[in-house]
Amino acid sequence: MADLPLAPGSTIGILGGGQLGRMLAVAASRLGFDIAILEPEKDAPAARVAAKAVAAAYDDPAGLEKLAKVASVVTYEFENVPAASVAKLVEMGVEVAPGAKALEVAQDRLVEKTFLNANGAPTVAFAKADSAAEAVEAAHQVGAPALMKTRREGYDGKGQRWVEHAADAAAAFEALGGVPVILEAAADFVRELSVIAARGRDGATAVYPLAENHHEHGILRRSIAPAQVTPALADQAERIAARVLKGLGYVGVIGIELFEMRDGTLLVNEIAPRVHNTGHWTMDGCEVDQFEQHIRAVAGWPLGPTHPTARVEMLNLLGEEANDWRRFAAEPETRVHLYGKRDAKPGRKMGHLNRVKAL
Amino acid sequence: MADLPLAPGSTIGILGGGQLGRMLAVAASRLGFDIAILEPEKDAPAARVAAKAVAAAYDDPAGLEKLAKVASVVTYEFENVPAASVAKLVEMGVEVAPGAKALEVAQDRLVEKTFLNANGAPTVAFAKADSAAEAVEAAHQVGAPALMKTRREGYDGKGQRWVEHAADAAAAFEALGGVPVILEAAADFVRELSVIAARGRDGATAVYPLAENHHEHGILRRSIAPAQVTPALADQAERIAARVLKGLGYVGVIGIELFEMRDGTLLVNEIAPRVHNTGHWTMDGCEVDQFEQHIRAVAGWPLGPTHPTARVEMLNLLGEEANDWRRFAAEPETRVHLYGKRDAKPGRKMGHLNRVKAL
Structure with missing residues (x-):
């Protein structure tokens, strides 16, 4: 079993090699960790910033064994990791966080909504x-x-x-x-909001300010954070986050999508047991961003601060929009984040911009 | 020759695989670049966060050729790179920045002091x-x-x-x-200060606020930034930085160590043609840190903003001091940066802390 808190110099494994894995890897390296990526695609975005990469299917026993050999703690960047793979890693003595329960709940919308309502987090x-x-x-x-x-x-x-x-x-x-x-x-909501929260191995929780989100064709386009909300609404979101985290026995960062209803109540749309696109603003708006926070949690480190240090408008760069990098690079208020993906397919998340203003 | 500004997805080469190379690699990956490290030691800190690593001596022709094959732009993390290696890379069509003149000046203290005085940057x-x-x-x-x-x-x-x-x-x-x-x-100085500055390929310059530095046994221990200085002193430092950058035809980030004399004048102690330990505070005190700034400059991107967003005390972790990571990780105001070095030799720079306060 892993000796926690995990010492710098140790290797953290990540299932998945996309942009979330890449940003997790970068955050982990800042804390002195090595990263091992398990991902079927060779040369994946996260593999190119990681010390080790295993190119194998997520359910490949040999691949999982290779990962378990180098990494005593493993996390994942997406919720559709096979539950059996997580079980296998746990069998081999690996600490997997956020863990099996979070996956089970997040992989089935019926189980998810049933869990949420049973835990005092209302849904439609x-x-x-x-x-x-x-x-x-x-x-x-x-x-x-x-x-x-x-x-x-x-x-x-x-x-x-x-x-x-x-x-x-x-x-x-x-x-x-x-x-x-x-x-x-149908939710007759006035706004889509989200809350990014974290829970440490000691049960401590930390909640970032709410983000206000705008989708287009089902894909996140823009997040504005901290969202303009009443203290009562922020309290409500914090209570929901605390209940969900506790109910899942969660370790790591979670993204909780919310509907703000006309009567001022919040309903949970869905939860993502991982770092979340609507939390990318924290990279330039908080001292400890969601990626470092997640690494801290899964490594058994204390959670970091979540107060905002700036007002951020996060804009996803989809497909060929990322080709405009010259223009974005020249905007003084714009922090450019590109994921190193080779192929700008339509609608593919290629990067994001954080446009930063003083609070 | 490199097509500049360098497009995301391109590879930037770095001579040297220590902590400066590591932090440069991380900054470059955020902008969508791949990194190739040339460094004799296998498994060096920077190599473990890079897409490609060439384990070869800095003057090994085969190693340099390998680097030139993947990287159209190359930079270095330390000033004692062999000048002949830089010349060889340039011959092979690689853009090397900060470039040969900066190395020539920085590698010989006599040439350096002569250059500084000739360019209106006074020394002892x-x-x-x-x-x-x-x-x-x-x-x-x-x-x-x-x-x-x-x-x-x-x-x-x-x-x-x-x-x-x-x-x-x-x-x-x-x-x-x-x-x-x-x-x-001997310089009868009242304080040691430093200025981190950058010059883009278009000749534009950007200067960070001054840092106040404290050394122990010849090794930097602590930097406080922005340093408390009069506008006149800040102006003086900016003028010095502008002259040095222009005199060297410089591209990239430079560190200029200064003595503040009793009469309020600044003398240049030495220059380092690279990102600099006294600029590590920018990682948590500026929107664009010195590492991203350097990558922007060498890639031919516009320079980013340099205004401070926080007050930072940077503390180097030397040798076994880094073993106290548990304590540092629990301090809410402390951002922990560890370099992934295996061997905590006495006096070796293993990491640094940025203790952050509101401006």
């Missing part, structure tokens, strides 16, 4: 459906219009579609592949 | 000596006590000794190995 009304007939029934139950989502997989708006009338639910079910789904009541 | 009185007899003569010329330094090599107080009386100069000369030296008049 929802119902599950395993067949076309159940889908119609579910639509009548939650009311139309409603959002149908596959229970598993799906991100950035993929694997979901709107059901305008209950009668359309059967067709929607088939269009999503006939896999188990949930139907979510 | 000095005289050269190539023999024991000349050393005594030089001591009479500059006056005792005086500091004798080898013209080449030497850092962190190595390769130098005090001459209390002119008659001792011959013995000091022999003790330093009988190599060419210079004798520097």
